[in-house]
Amino acid sequence: EVQLVESGGGLVQPGGSLRLSCAASGFTLSNYDMQWVRQTTGKGLKGLEWVSAIGTDGDTYYPASVKGRFTMSREDDGRSLYLQMNSLRAGDTAVYFCARVGRYGAYDYWGQGTLVTVSS
């Protein structure tokens, strides 16, 4: 059974750092493209935004909103993903999900999410 389990979220001050982890089971991480996706919190409809991607070749990609601040990596054992987040801002407050990219680019499996709150 495919499972993704995130950890590492919490409360951090603006300018601080946090490292998120995603433990994968039931498949080999290096055989799939993977992404980190975040969802803003609060009332009403909550936006979804990709914040990092790693290909099967190990190349990484980031949107402009986090480029230079976030770094995605993958353990060689094929079981863990990481997201190192530096210079955090209030706007980075969100639930962070790791997701597997399946057929046609759709996210076929998601973790349960981990909440990151950036506040003084």
Place this chain on the structure above:
Amino acid sequence: DIQMTQSPSSLSASVGDRVTFTCRASHNINNHLNWYQQRPGKAPKLLIYDTSNLQSGVPSRFSGSGIGTDFTLAISSVVPEDFATYYCQQTYSMPGNTFGQGTKLVI
């Protein structure tokens, strides 16, 4: 970036109704459009990929259609567990995919 617009933001329905959700892309995305369902406190769940392909395990009351810039998700007969928020996602440009803002299905 390709912008995705969903309408309406909220949709009222009763059990047994047929409902449709609309998603419009700012550019032609061919058929690279996916739909997700999200219940409160849970991760999104993939329903439909590549416009009209039902993800394994998803009930057949869900269907998707469209091409180019205009897409639709339909539920043929709503059941209680369908009351949730629905998001569309374009994967024409990867990894820079984008989501719509969502449509909440309410009783």
